[in-house]
Every structure is written in C-alpha cells, then in structure tokens.
Amino acid sequence: MITLVYPDQSPKIQFAISKLKKTLTELDQIWTVALKQDVDTHNIIVKNRKGHTRNGVSVEPSLSSEGFQIRHSVLEGKSTFYILSGDDSGAMYGIFELCEQLQNRGLSNICECTMNPRFSFRALKFNLPWSSYRKNHSFDIQKETVRDLTFWRSYLDMMAENRFNVLTLWSMHPFPYMIKPKNFPKATPYTDEELADWKHFWTSLFQMAKDRGIETYLVTWNIFVSESFREHYDPNSISDEEFYHHGDGYSTDPIKQYNRECVTQLINEYPDLTGLSTSLGERMNGLSPKERQKWIEDVYYQGMKDANRPVKYIYRAPFTIDPSITREAIEKNDFLPEPVWLELKFNWSHAYSTPKLRITHGGRSDKLTEYWNPDPKNYKVAWMARNEDFFTLRWAQPDFIREHIKENGHDYVGGYFIGSECFIPAYDYSHSRESDHFQWSYAFEKHWLYYMLWGRLLFDPSTPDEVFAQELGRRYGQSNGRPLLEAYSAVSKMPLALASSFLTLWDFTLYAEGFLSTDTSGYNSGKAFISLEDLLNTKPIESTYLSIRDYVNRKMNQESTEGWVTPIQLAETLEKDSQHSLELLASIADHDSPVLCCEKADIKAWAYLGFYFADKLRAGVCYQMYLETGDESERQKALQWLESPHAIKHWDDLIEVTSSHYVEQPLMHLGNTPFSWKLFRPQVLGDIDFVRGEKKEASQNQ
Incomplete structure (x- = not known):
C-alpha cells in the first residue's frame, strides 16, 4: 500500500x-x-x-x-x-x-x-480561427473544435505535462467576442445570451490554464475595429475586406477611445487573464516609428493603467528595426510588471533552418544587437520559433533544439514561443479518417513528440534522449523506442537543410515538407514548387553553406571549399541520413499497431524527401557545370540524377507512402488549392524538361 x-x-x-x-x-x-x-x-x-x-x-x-x-x-x-x-x-x-x-x-x-527551469517563459503560440490574421479554409474548418472546451482541456493537459507555462492566443481584434464595451455597446454584434456563452468559454479557458500553472496572453494587432463599430460609429472608415491586415494608419479619437476602453474592460472582466500584447505594424502604414509607439502608449498602455489590476505585457518588436525607440518605450515604463517580454522572430519565420540568428523581421540589421547591448533593464528577449515548414509529417530532432537553446540562450533571453501562424493543431484535416491509423482526437496529439521535445528541453536542455526513447517505447514497444527516435532524428534534418539552403523572407514563404516556396512564385500551385532553376537562383540563409553557383565557381577557379558546407556534402549527408533511417525502420516490428505504422510512414516520407533533395542538389551542380563549360556530359549527368531510379522515383515513393493515409488538405501557402504531394509530380518532371531544353533564364540570371 x-x-x-x-x-x-x-x-x-x-x-x-x-x-x-x-x-x-x-x-x-x-x-x-x-x-x-x-x-x-x-x-x-x-x-x-x-x-x-x-x-x-x-x-x-x-x-x-x-x-x-x-x-x-x-x-x-x-x-x-x-x-x-x-x-x-x-x-x-x-x-x-x-x-x-x-x-x-x-x-x-x-x-x-x-x-530548475532553464527558461521562465515557455510559450505556445496559438492563432485563433476567428478574427484571424490569415484567411484560409484551414482556419475556417477549426472554428467548432477550437470553441470546444473539451479540446482545450486536452491541449492544456499536454502543455502542463510537457512543462509549457504560457499560452498566447493570437487574434486581430478579439474584443467583440469577449466584452460589450460600455460606451460602444453596438460594437459587439452578439446578443446578451450569445455573449454570455462566449464569456463562459473564455472564463473557463483562462481558469483551466491557471489551474495547470499556465499563464494566458491575448495578442492582437493594432488599429482595428469590429465591423459593428464601423457600421455604427465610423461608417466612413476603410473596411477590413478592403485592406484586411495591411493599410494606412487610419485612426480617430473614437477609434482610440474604443480600443483603449476595450483593453481596460477586458482586463477587469477576466481576472484570470495574465497579460496582453500587440503589434506595431499592421494598419500603421505612413506612420513613423515614434508615431506608432505613441498610438500604443495612448491606447494599450493607458488602457492597462486604467484597469483595476496590473497585467503582464509582451512587446512585439516592430517590423522595422529601431531598437532605440523600442528600448526607450519599454525601459521608461513604470507600471508594467517585470520582466516585459520582447518578442523577436528567429530567422524571420523560419526557425527550422540554422540555429544561428541570421535574420529577423525587418531584414538583416547590424543594429539588432542594440536590443541586448547594453543589457536590458527590465525586459527579456523571447524568441519566436515559428513553424511554417511541416504540418502533416511528424518531426523530431532533439539535438537541433538543444543546439538552438545553447546558441541563443543568453542571459538576456527569457524563453521561446513555439507554434505556427498558418496551422492550428486542433481538428486534424490532413489524415484520412477512414484509415485504421487514425486513433487520436486532435492534431496536436499526432504531433505529441514535437511538443514533448520542445517543452521538456526548454525546461531542461540536459534531458537525455533516453527520456524520449522510453516514451516511444512505452507506446510502441520498448525495443522500438531507441531506433524510432534515431530514425526520426536522422530524417528530420531534411527540412532544416532545405530552409538553411533556400533563402526566404516573408512569413509563410517556405513549406519544407511540400518542397514549396511562395517567396518568388506567389500562390499559383504550379509555380510554388521549388524547381531546379529555383535552387540555382537562390542563396543560403546559413552563411556557412555554399550555393550551387558559388560552389561551381570555386571549383572552376580551383578555390578551396574547406570550412564550407557544399551542395555535394549536403547531398551526401541527406542520402546517408535517409538510408540510415530506412535501415532502422526495417528492424522495427509493427506489432499490429496501426499508429506505429503511421509513425513509420512519416519517417519514410521524410527519407524520400531527403533522397529527392540530395539528387536535386547533385543535378543542380552538374547542370551549372554544363552552363559554365558547355560540357554536354555534365548535362547528361544532371538528367541521370533527375530521372529514375533517382529523383523522380523518390518523389513517386513519397506519393505512394503519403497517399496511403493522407488526403488533400487546405494549405495557407497555396490559397484555395488543396495540397498533396501528388499535385506536384508534373513540376518534378518539369525539372527534366528544363535540363533537356536550352539554357533559358538560368544562364541569363547569372
């Protein structure tokens, strides 16, 4: 007993x-x-x-x-x-x-x-499907599930058990779903009964989070109002449909009063809400950095001061870098509880690339270090590690997370945000519900290892792999735990390698598991695929990587590549990791476990993507050599790498393994075009046509 x-x-x-x-x-x-x-x-x-x-x-x-x-x-x-x-x-x-x-x-x-916790701020980013910053069917399909407190109970349980202690809820203008402003009652379109249902939802959510040691923050953008406010109090203003989240800095005294009073009333009516945050970018075109900051102070700061209790604050670093204004705005305040969290996007929105800080929102800037040099007085940096690279395939690479923390966990850093802007991990719309694999209720449960890795390692980066292997073993047989984790760790380097090799800037411009980029190609699904020509034209985000063109130029000039990661070296690593993972999978018995079959299928999919990327890099080097030398044999070698049994076969293998349990799914990156790997097979064949043709644009872009 x-x-x-x-x-x-x-x-x-x-x-x-x-x-x-x-x-x-x-x-x-x-x-x-x-x-x-x-x-x-x-x-x-x-x-x-x-x-x-x-x-x-x-x-x-x-x-x-x-x-x-x-x-x-x-x-x-x-x-x-x-x-x-x-x-x-x-x-x-x-x-x-x-x-x-x-x-x-x-x-x-x-x-x-x-x-003891390594970081005191261990947050999940969760974009809400109503008043959402992005518009797509992938958000609309989530509204019912995200409104269900049963979902939130499971999600919050997962957070607590994995040592996450902050939930950040992102919405452009959440106030109409939460309060009826006393001086602008018609700004909320709901009846008293409907609003009471909403209040029950929010109150219960915040209470459940508090009971699990989880702080809650509402993150908004800025100069927005509800459609009902516009209709009743400012009929001449620009509409959300006209500009959505971009637009000139349109503001009036009633708009400022409305937003300010919403902030105050929200804090007063929801005592378990921990804090707020907002952005200094959207709907502020034409305003100087100081004018943007003044608007935030007049509205959000004053609204918080007028409330009956103090709340914590996340200061989102402005999109245009001006650390001096940001520092002054934070360090001069005398009412915000310390520390204020300064959110900075790590490598813009491509944290799953190199663990080294190469770029942030607003572009590269030598002034970035001014955020922490000299040391902050009353704030801590919280890195935003956005994932817009894999929503469907499971991912697990503990060494990358440990390296990330080691590289960026300076004294001025208080923690991390983990999450996505384009994916809500609630209703799972990617997996076939007819498959016997489908044995979970919510998408985050399928990605359980991803959350366990980040949460546990943010709490204690020294947590050994054995902890994660044992959990895999507990689910799928103890003898399978270690090889499963090792296989995942090997193939999960593939999206990191692609993101490090392929420079992109804007938010959802790279989707590594689909081998897609919308940075230069836009939303057209036929052009979003990363073609061989795209690989020739890109530059790496990681400064130790050599692009295909730079590598070939060095070879032509007989210059050393020592100390660099060359495309050929990267291809060899990708192939080795993919082959190793498949060998590990061969040793794992399914034991009549459909979910284990599903896990293994995801590992195979990453392996085939790794093989495909490796062959494409080799083909790119050969084709670039052909462009430089005119040597027809180099072009023939490029074709060999692209044709079967190489690149095209690996893509076909990818189609086969994913089609066995995944369905066409909405994807923000493609607009209204549903995503599947099969959809892009013509573009895979297009690389072969490109190499067979004339030099075309590739040679003109040199």
Missing part, C-alpha cells in the same frame, strides 16, 4: 496527483491518501514549501521558482519519496517527473534529482 500526502487545496497539485494516481493504478500499485499531512512517514509526500522535513531531508537553496526536487529517505525500514518545491508549479512538475520514473523504472528504482 502506497500512502500519498499532499496539499489538497492547490488545483495544480490536485491535477498532477490525479495523474500520479492513474499511473499507480496502471502499475497495479494500491494507493491511499493520508489525512495527516504533517506526518513524514508515508511513501510519497509532496511539500510545496522550502524547509526541512522531520526525516532530515532538506530543500537545496538553489531551488528556483517552478523547480523541484525528488528525495528518498529510509527510516525504520520505511521508504519515503519526497517531492519538494518552492511553489505549486514546481510541485506539479515534480509529480510529473515521479510519474515518468515510475513508468520507466518502477518504484524501487526512482532516482533523486533536482531540476
């Missing part, structure tokens, strides 16, 4: 204890709860305060907020495990750690440990 002792007044601890009880039951352990919480002679004791226990077990002074310790004591033959922490969140995480160790090791092999 295992006796549990814990503070029962804490929702966070109660939530974690419910998981512990479930874990013990699954392990056939009989448990009970002790009523006397001051007795230190039970089996598992949770103490959410610092100090000594009667058995001499003490909390180390190094324990920080959200940190925890697991300690073991044996007194008079009775074994007791202590979960010690300085706050309820730390106790919750400590209980989760104990559950994991129980599942992997059993009660007799629990290891003592002390863990």
Whole structure:
C-alpha cells in the first residue's frame, strides 16, 4: 500500500496527483491518501514549501521558482519519496517527473534529482480561427473544435505535462467576442445570451490554464475595429475586406477611445487573464516609428493603467528595426510588471533552418544587437520559433533544439514561443479518417513528440534522449523506442537543410515538407514548387553553406571549399541520413499497431524527401557545370540524377507512402488549392524538361 500526502487545496497539485494516481493504478500499485499531512512517514509526500522535513531531508537553496526536487529517505525500514518545491508549479512538475520514473523504472528504482527551469517563459503560440490574421479554409474548418472546451482541456493537459507555462492566443481584434464595451455597446454584434456563452468559454479557458500553472496572453494587432463599430460609429472608415491586415494608419479619437476602453474592460472582466500584447505594424502604414509607439502608449498602455489590476505585457518588436525607440518605450515604463517580454522572430519565420540568428523581421540589421547591448533593464528577449515548414509529417530532432537553446540562450533571453501562424493543431484535416491509423482526437496529439521535445528541453536542455526513447517505447514497444527516435532524428534534418539552403523572407514563404516556396512564385500551385532553376537562383540563409553557383565557381577557379558546407556534402549527408533511417525502420516490428505504422510512414516520407533533395542538389551542380563549360556530359549527368531510379522515383515513393493515409488538405501557402504531394509530380518532371531544353533564364540570371 502506497500512502500519498499532499496539499489538497492547490488545483495544480490536485491535477498532477490525479495523474500520479492513474499511473499507480496502471502499475497495479494500491494507493491511499493520508489525512495527516504533517506526518513524514508515508511513501510519497509532496511539500510545496522550502524547509526541512522531520526525516532530515532538506530543500537545496538553489531551488528556483517552478523547480523541484525528488528525495528518498529510509527510516525504520520505511521508504519515503519526497517531492519538494518552492511553489505549486514546481510541485506539479515534480509529480510529473515521479510519474515518468515510475513508468520507466518502477518504484524501487526512482532516482533523486533536482531540476530548475532553464527558461521562465515557455510559450505556445496559438492563432485563433476567428478574427484571424490569415484567411484560409484551414482556419475556417477549426472554428467548432477550437470553441470546444473539451479540446482545450486536452491541449492544456499536454502543455502542463510537457512543462509549457504560457499560452498566447493570437487574434486581430478579439474584443467583440469577449466584452460589450460600455460606451460602444453596438460594437459587439452578439446578443446578451450569445455573449454570455462566449464569456463562459473564455472564463473557463483562462481558469483551466491557471489551474495547470499556465499563464494566458491575448495578442492582437493594432488599429482595428469590429465591423459593428464601423457600421455604427465610423461608417466612413476603410473596411477590413478592403485592406484586411495591411493599410494606412487610419485612426480617430473614437477609434482610440474604443480600443483603449476595450483593453481596460477586458482586463477587469477576466481576472484570470495574465497579460496582453500587440503589434506595431499592421494598419500603421505612413506612420513613423515614434508615431506608432505613441498610438500604443495612448491606447494599450493607458488602457492597462486604467484597469483595476496590473497585467503582464509582451512587446512585439516592430517590423522595422529601431531598437532605440523600442528600448526607450519599454525601459521608461513604470507600471508594467517585470520582466516585459520582447518578442523577436528567429530567422524571420523560419526557425527550422540554422540555429544561428541570421535574420529577423525587418531584414538583416547590424543594429539588432542594440536590443541586448547594453543589457536590458527590465525586459527579456523571447524568441519566436515559428513553424511554417511541416504540418502533416511528424518531426523530431532533439539535438537541433538543444543546439538552438545553447546558441541563443543568453542571459538576456527569457524563453521561446513555439507554434505556427498558418496551422492550428486542433481538428486534424490532413489524415484520412477512414484509415485504421487514425486513433487520436486532435492534431496536436499526432504531433505529441514535437511538443514533448520542445517543452521538456526548454525546461531542461540536459534531458537525455533516453527520456524520449522510453516514451516511444512505452507506446510502441520498448525495443522500438531507441531506433524510432534515431530514425526520426536522422530524417528530420531534411527540412532544416532545405530552409538553411533556400533563402526566404516573408512569413509563410517556405513549406519544407511540400518542397514549396511562395517567396518568388506567389500562390499559383504550379509555380510554388521549388524547381531546379529555383535552387540555382537562390542563396543560403546559413552563411556557412555554399550555393550551387558559388560552389561551381570555386571549383572552376580551383578555390578551396574547406570550412564550407557544399551542395555535394549536403547531398551526401541527406542520402546517408535517409538510408540510415530506412535501415532502422526495417528492424522495427509493427506489432499490429496501426499508429506505429503511421509513425513509420512519416519517417519514410521524410527519407524520400531527403533522397529527392540530395539528387536535386547533385543535378543542380552538374547542370551549372554544363552552363559554365558547355560540357554536354555534365548535362547528361544532371538528367541521370533527375530521372529514375533517382529523383523522380523518390518523389513517386513519397506519393505512394503519403497517399496511403493522407488526403488533400487546405494549405495557407497555396490559397484555395488543396495540397498533396501528388499535385506536384508534373513540376518534378518539369525539372527534366528544363535540363533537356536550352539554357533559358538560368544562364541569363547569372
């Protein structure tokens, strides 16, 4: 009999204890709860305060907020495990750690440990499907699911268990869905009954998050109003349909008053909402950086000051870089709780490229370091690690995340945002619901390993691969855990390699799992595919990579390529990783598990993409040599790399493995054109036609 002792007044601890009880039951352990919480002679004791226990077990002074310790004591033959922490969140995480160790090791092999969070800000970015910044069927299809509190309960459970502690909800103008402004009541189009339903939704969501140690922030853009406000209070203003999120900086005194009062009323009516954020870009064309900042101060800052309680703030760095104005705006404030979080997009919206900071929103700038040199006084940088590269295929590359954190986790950094602008991980519209693979309720559950990797490593980057391998093993057989993780780690380098090799700027201009780029090709699905010609014309985002043209020029001039990653070296690495992953998969038995078959199919898809990219790089080098030398044999070699059994076969293999369980799906990058890998087979063949033809535009662009 295992006796549990814990503070029962804490929702966070109660939530974690419910998981512990479930874990013990699954392990056939009989448990009970002790009523006397001051007795230190039970089996598992949770103490959410610092100090000594009667058995001499003490909390180390190094324990920080959200940190925890697991300690073991044996007194008079009775074994007791202590979960010690300085706050309820730390106790919750400590209980989760104990559950994991129980599942992997059993009660007799629990290891003592002390863990403190590496970052205090570990956020998920979640774009809402109403008043959404982007418009696409992929958002419209999510409205019912995202309004369902059952979905949010599962999502928040996942966040807490993976140690995420911030939920950021992004919407252009959420106020009409949340409040009826007292001085602008007609700005909200809902009846009192409808608005009451919305208020129940928001209140429940914020409360559930708080009970799991998760802060909530609403992130807006700026000079927007509701359609109802425009109709009743400003009929002459520009419409959202006319400009959507771009447009001149149109503002009036009523617009400023309306937005300011919305901020105040929102804070007052939702006491469990943690904070706010807004952007200094949309609907501000024609305004100087100082004018944009003044609008934010007059509306958002003043609205927060007028509220009946302080709230935290995320300052989104302006799209045009001017660190001096940004720093002054943050550091002169005397009312925002510290630290203020300064959000900066890592490598614009292409965090899944190189872990080195090469570019941010607004372009490359030597002034970027002014954000942290000298050290910030009252703010911390929070990197926005956007994923617009893979929504369908599962991805897992723990070493990349660790390297990212090591490279960018400076003292002035407080944490990360993880998430997407173009993908809502709720209703899963990509997978065939007729397939026996489909055994989850929501898209984020299919991508469970992605969230586990980021959340656990942001909390503790030293978390070993064994933790993730054991979880894979618990789901799919212990002997399969390590090879599955190793296979994922190998093939998940493919999108990183493509994004590092192919320079793109704007938000959703690269979709690595589809081998697509809309940066220069626009929305036309026939042109979005990254062609061989596109590879010849691009430059890498990673400065240690050589483009195809630069590599060929060095070869022609007999210049050294030492210290560079050449296209040929990259191709060899991609091929090696893909081959290694397929060999690992061959050793993994399915054990009649449809979901394991689905995981293996995703790994195969990444492997075929890796093979395809490798052959295309080699073809590009050969074709560029042909353009430089006129040597017909080089063109023939390029054709050989593009034809079967090379590039075209690998794309056909990709079509076959993805068609077995995925359906055509909406994709922001393609507008109204549904995405599938089969859709782009003509463009794969088009590379062959391009090489067979004349030099065309490729030679003219040199």
